[in-house]
Amino acid sequence: MFRTTIAGSLPKPAWLAETNKLWPQWKAEGADLADAKRDATLLWLKEQEDAGIDIVTDGEMSRQHFVHGFLEFVEGIDFANKVKMGIRNNRYDAMVPQVVGPLKLKGRVHEVEAKLLRAHTKKLVKITMPGPMTIIDTIQDSYYGDRVKMAMAFADLLNQEARALQADGVDIVQFDEPAFNVYMAEAADWGVKALERCIEGLTCKTAVHICYGYGIEANLKWKETLGDSWRQYEQVFPALAASNITQVSLECANSHVPMELIGLLKGKEVMVGVIDVASEVVETPEQVAAVIREALKYVPADKLLPCTNCGMAPMPRAVAAAKLRALAAGARLACEAA
Numbered sequence: 001m002f003r004t005t006i007a008g009s010l011p012k013p014a015w016l017a018e019t020n021k022l023w024p025q026w027k028a029e030g031a032d033l034a035d036a037k038r039d040a041t042l043l044w045l046k047e048q049e050d051a052g053i054d055i056v057t058d059g060e061m062s063r064q065h066f067v068h069g070f071l072e073f074v075e076g077i078d079f080a081n082k083v084k085m086g087i088r089n090n091r092y093d094a095m096v097p098q099v100v101g102p103l104k105l106k107g108r109v110h111e112v113e114a115k116l117l118r119a120h121t122k123k124l125v126k127i128t129m130p131g132p133m134t135i136i137d138t139i140q141d142s143y144y145g146d147r148v149k150m151a152m153a154f155a156d157l158l159n160q161e162a163r164a165l166q167a168d169g170v171d172i173v174q175f176d177e178p179a180f181n182v183y184m185a186e187a188a189d190w191g192v193k194a195l196e197r198c199i200e201g202l203t204c205k206t207a208v209h210i211c212y213g214y215g216i217e218a219n220l221k222w223k224e225t226l227g228d229s230w231r232q233y234e235q236v237f238p239a240l241a242a243s244n245i246t247q248v249s250l251e252c253a254n255s256h257v258p259m260e261l262i263g264l265l266k267g268k269e270v271m272v273g274v275i276d277v278a279s280e281v282v283e284t285p286e287q288v289a290a291v292i293r294e295a296l297k298y299v300p301a302d303k304l305l306p307c308t309n310c311g312m313a314p315m316p317r318a319v320a321a322a323k324l325r326a327l328a329a330g331a332r333l334a335c336e337a338a
C-alpha cells in the first residue's frame, strides 16, 4: 500500500483569513486568532484523515505565508520597513522584510501546531518549513553582505526548530525549496549543504520539496517559458541523492518534467506529485493511478509516496478537499492494480 501525503499547505477557511491569496490578511486577532488557527488546523486534520491521507500536516493554517510565517519568529529582521524585491530570479515582485542584525530565534515557531497534531492523530505527522535558499530569496540582506553566509545562519535556526519539532513527536520535517528550481547551479553547489545543516543531528525522517510553484499567474507564465521538457531537477538531484535527506518531493502531474529524472534519486523516498495544484479540475482516481504507475518504472513501490505537486493554499476549499480524496483513491487504485 502506498503511503500518501501532501506537499503542505491547504486553503484557509474564510473565517480565518482572506481566501485565494498568497499573503492573506487574518480575520481575527489576539486570542481569537489563536483559537481560529487551532480550529482550522483540526478541521483540515480531520479532512486529511477522512480522505485517507497517511502522512498528515497542519495545512499551514497558522502562518500567513510559507516563508514569512517562519521569519516572524526571527530576531534581527525589520518587518516595519519592507522593500520591493524581485524574487525567484525576478519572476515576480514581493514586499519583503530586511535582515538588519544577527539572526536568532525569538522562541519556538511551530510548537503549537506540532503538539496539536500529535495530540489528535495517530497518523504520521509532518511539519514543513521554508528552506534556507528560498528564505534568502524572499528577504532583503542589509546586514550579512553574503548570500551563503546568510543562508547558513538561517539553516542554524531551522535546525534548532527542527530538533524541537522532533522532540514534540513530529515524524517528518520537510523543507520547501522552490528556489532550487530557479538557481540550479547554486542549489547543487551550496543549497544542498545548507539543507544538510538544517537536518544535522535529526533522527526523524526529513524531506525537501522542490516545485514549480503555486498555480498563480506569474508562475503559469514562467512555466510557459520553460519549453516542452523541464529538466531543472536534473542539476540538483545528484547532489540530493548524495545527501542525508530521506525524501524528495517533486511535481509530476500535468507537468513537463520527464519522469525518468526520478531515476537520479536512487535510494531516496520519492514524493511523486500526482495532483495538479494549478488546476481546479479534480483528478479522477484513474488519472492519479496512471501517474503513479508511470513513476513506478523509476522508483520501487515501498519508496513511492503519492503527493500533491505543491501546496494548495490559494485554491477553493472544496476543490482542495476533493483533491485530497482523489489522491488517496488513486493511490488505492494503483495498489490494487499492482
Ligand code: ZN
Pocket: 007, 176, 178, 209, 210, 211, 212, 213, 214, 309, 310, 311
Ligand atoms: Zn511547492
